[in-house]
Amino acid sequence: MKHATRRVVGLSLVSLTGLAAFVIVAMLALILLDVVKGGASHLSWEFLTQAPTDGMMGGGIFPALFGTAALTLLMTVAVMPVGVLTAVYLHEYAPPNGRMARLVRVAVANLAGVPSIVFGLFGLGFFILFVGKGMDRALGYEELHWAQPGILWASLTLAVLTLPVVIVSTEEALRAVPLDHRTASLALGATQSQTLARVVLPGALPGILTGAVLAISRGAGEVAPILFTGAAYFLPDLPTSLNSQFMHLGYHTYVLATQSPDVEATRPLLYATVMVLLLLTFTLNLVAVLIRTRTRRKAASGH
Amino acid sequence: MPPTSATPRNKMESRELTLRYGSKVAIHQVSLGIPEHRVTALIGPSGCGKSTFLRSLNRMNDLISGASHEGSVYLDGRSIHDRALDVVDLRRRVGMVFQKSNPFPKSIFENVAYGLRVGGLKDKAKLQARVEKSLRGAALWDEVKDRLDESALGLSGGQQQRLCIARALAVEPEVLLMDEPASALDPIATAKIEELIHELKSTYTIAIVTHNMQQAARVSDQTAFFYMGELVECGPTEQIFTNPREKRTEDYVTGKFG
Ligand SMILES: Nc1ncnc2c1ncn2[C@@H]1O[C@H](COP(=O)(O)OP(=O)(O)OP(=O)(O)O)[C@@H](O)[C@H]1O
Ligand SMILES: [Mg+2]
Numbered sequence: 221m222k223h224a225t226r227r228v229v230g231l232s233l234v235s236l237t238g239l240a241a242f243v244i245v246a247m248l249a250l251i252l253l254d255v256v257k258g259g260a261s262h263l264s265w266e267f268l269t270q271a272p273t274d275g276m277m278g279g280g281i282f283p284a285l286f287g288t289a290a291l292t293l294l295m296t297v298a299v300m301p302v303g304v305l306t307a308v309y310l311h312e313y314a315p316p317n318g319r320m321a322r323l324v325r326v327a328v329a330n331l332a333g334v335p336s337i338v339f340g341l342f343g344l345g346f347f348i349l350f351v352g353k354g355m356d357r358a359l360g361y362e363e364l365h366w367a368q369p370g371i372l373w374a375s376l377t378l379a380v381l382t383l384p385v386v387i388v389s390t391e392e393a394l395r396a397v398p399l400d401h402r403t404a405s406l407a408l409g410a411t412q413s414q415t416l417a418r419v420v421l422p423g424a425l426p427g428i429l430t431g432a433v434l435a436i437s438r439g440a441g442e443v444a445p446i447l448f449t450g451a452a453y454f455l456p457d458l459p460t461s462l463n464s465q466f467m468h469l470g471y472h473t474y475v476l477a478t479q480s481p482d483v484e485a486t487r488p489l490l491y492a493t494v495m496v497l498l499l500l501t502f503t504l505n506l507v508a509v510l511i512r513t514r515t516r517r518k519a520a521s522g523h
Numbered sequence: 524m525p526p527t528s529a530t531p532r533n534k535m536e537s538r539e540l541t542l543r544y545g546s547k548v549a550i551h552q553v554s555l556g557i558p559e560h561r562v563t564a565l566i567g568p569s570g571c572g573k574s575t576f577l578r579s580l581n582r583m584n585d586l587i588s589g590a591s592h593e594g595s596v597y598l599d600g601r602s603i604h605d606r607a608l609d610v611v612d613l614r615r616r617v618g619m620v621f622q623k624s625n626p627f628p629k630s631i632f633e634n635v636a637y638g639l640r641v642g643g644l645k646d647k648a649k650l651q652a653r654v655e656k657s658l659r660g661a662a663l664w665d666e667v668k669d670r671l672d673e674s675a676l677g678l679s680g681g682q683q684q685r686l687c688i689a690r691a692l693a694v695e696p697e698v699l700l701m702d703e704p705a706s707a708l709d710p711i712a713t714a715k716i717e718e719l720i721h722e723l724k725s726t727y728t729i730a731i732v733t734h735n736m737q738q739a740a741r742v743s744d745q746t747a748f749f750y751m752g753e754l755v756e757c758g759p760t761e762q763i764f765t766n767p768r769e770k771r772t773e774d775y776v777t778g779k780f781g
Contacts, residue, residue: 316588400625404687407583408638408694409615418641419627 255498258491267492271456276476277485281493286458287371287451287466288500292440294375295382299435302379303386304428310387311394312416332384336444343377343449344369370463374450381445382435389434393427394420429512437501443470453479469497533597534559534698534728535580535617540594542575542584549575552594553754555747557698562720562729564739564760567749567775573732574622576749577700580730581617582610598698615642618696622703622732624683626675626690631667634675634686638694653693660723661689662715681712688719699723701731705738717742736776740764748772 266280273279306324314321352367359365397420405415421428443451452465453475459466473493480486533556540553550572557563557580565573575584582603584590596603603613615638626634635654644650654671658664663685667678675686684704691699701720705713720729720742733739739746740760747757748771756763756772767773 398625400621400623401627403583403586404621404625404627404690405637405641406586407581407614407619407621408641408690409611410638410641411611414641418637423628 252498255491255495258488259493259495262488262492263495268496272454275481276454277480277482277489281467281469281472281489281496283456283458284467284469284472284493285496285500288440288469288497290459291371291375291378291446291450291466291468292436292504294371295378295439296432296436298376299379299382299386299439300432303383303431303435304390306383307387307390307394308416308421311391312412312420328384328387331380332388336381336442337447339377339381339445340448342380343373343445347373347376348449366463368463369448369450369465371450371459371466372462374446374466377445377449378439378442381442382439385435385438386431389431390424390428393424393431396427397423426512433505433509433512436504440501440504441470441497443468443474446471469493469500473497531559531561533557534599535730536597537576537579538595538597540576540579540592540596542572542579542590542592544587545589549752550579550749551752553749555754555757557728557730558745559728560724560726561744562724562731562742564743564746565730565732565749566734566736566739566746567755569734571749572752573749574702577619577702577730577732580698580700581614581619583614583619585610615694616696617698617700618691618694620684620688620691620699620701620704622706624680624687624707626678626683626686628674628676630672631675631678631686632671635689635693637690642694657689657693658686660692660719661685662719663689681708681715684708684712685716685719688716692723696727698728698730701729703732703734706734713738736764736778748775750775 268280268285269282270280271283272281310321310324314324348367348369352373355366356364401419401423402415405419406412410418446468450465451468451471453471455465455467473490476486476490476493535557536555538554540550541548542550553572553576555576565576567573578584579592580596580603584592592604598613598617601608627637629637632654635657636650639650639653644653655664655668658667663682666682667686675683678686684707688701688704705716708716717738720731723729724744731739731742743760745757746760746763748755748763748767748769750771756767756769758768763772764776767776773779
């Protein structure tokens, strides 16, 4: 009896977990299949390299593609140094369990829980209305120059949003560097900063890159934070300076899906755009994974 | 208590050194001289404080949070806790080989060159010469000379341990502290390291921790016996092994406990 019950419990656990795994895979497959079926026929070189035309019912998505790439790049450039330095301070220099370290950690954890639309409002209030306005006043601009939505503010807003990801994964990576390597370095007469630069950071590099991947794939897909801080509804020209507005794949998808006067006509465009967005994210992840395995192998083989 | 026979001056010396981890006393009032160009063996049962003592000679205990000391340690007659003495300098003069070999995940060459690089040596030819000299010194050169660019992690355990010795030698320290450098090695590699210690003592001053009584007898000139954090007895190796003053020492070296 007992044995039988155990068997039943065991079997149902196996099937339950198996089913859950299957549902995940099936959903991903369904989504991909649907997107590819609807978008593949419309995907072409012209679609990728042309601006939208005919009130966004024709043409391509090049400005959105370019805008997304530029935005993500700027965000990465902004978030990586700040995030890595913060993590290094927390893990290497701040007294462990000191008040400062605790405060920063609590702040980071809470930052990670803030809804992304709030980051958008924060970006508008802080970067545009406070920093931007201050810059305009200080630099003597008569009309709005920095105090308006632009790619710089949007990328900085995204940088704040992804900061926790970078800090947490960098700290994790630093923790994973064996204590042995640090002591060996110090025993050879290296200073703490030499140990950091030559042993700890190289050892943590794969983990730091993982953080970068996570930050990028999170940042590239977020729309809410850039709504008020720089994304443009329709802008065939590419951004030319840091205060230009820009088009964005995610926002463009939203616009195509909800704002089109002729739903049937925009549907293939919409599908193709989503497909590009997915491809972009997958490629980014793939590139990052490749870098990671390469640095890992390099670290293991010692160059 | 300095060794009784005619010995050279003490290169290093601890005076009433007490070290605590938190409130736990790890070594208690240890006064021990390490004579120049001699090999001093530290023996004693597990947990008696040999590693702790060794680590306090180049202030590696500073890295352990909660560790605190009383008493003093001298290098060439100067306190190593002197404010004017830079701890980085101290560690270049007092090198260390750890109980567990710990090569960096870098190439063999870069492992040995590490201490030189952080010391500011950039000249390629000089680096190469010093790396070769140190690898020869550690009896490893012939085995690795064709694969200096390969990862150090691809070496066998014994080779890794000798690499760590080479790495410590490269900085040309005055004192070399070795914490059971042969504990994980086979008899052949062990013999090589013992031979090496013999050769090194003309240039270096060496302190070595070992659990192997024969090894202590073979390589050392002076032996110090630790028990429960205290230095029980220290004297010429001959005397410690044949005619110890203390009963506990005799019991330990003859294998009655430990
Ligand atoms: N980092 C540490 N934190 C707290 N206590 C420690 C630490 N390192 C050593 N101890 C304690 O100090 C005492 C002496 O340890 P030590 O490592 O010096 O012994 P040992 O003689 O080297 O032993 P073994 O022969 O096993 O290596 C032990 O009781 C040990 O538990
Ligand atoms: Mg030990």
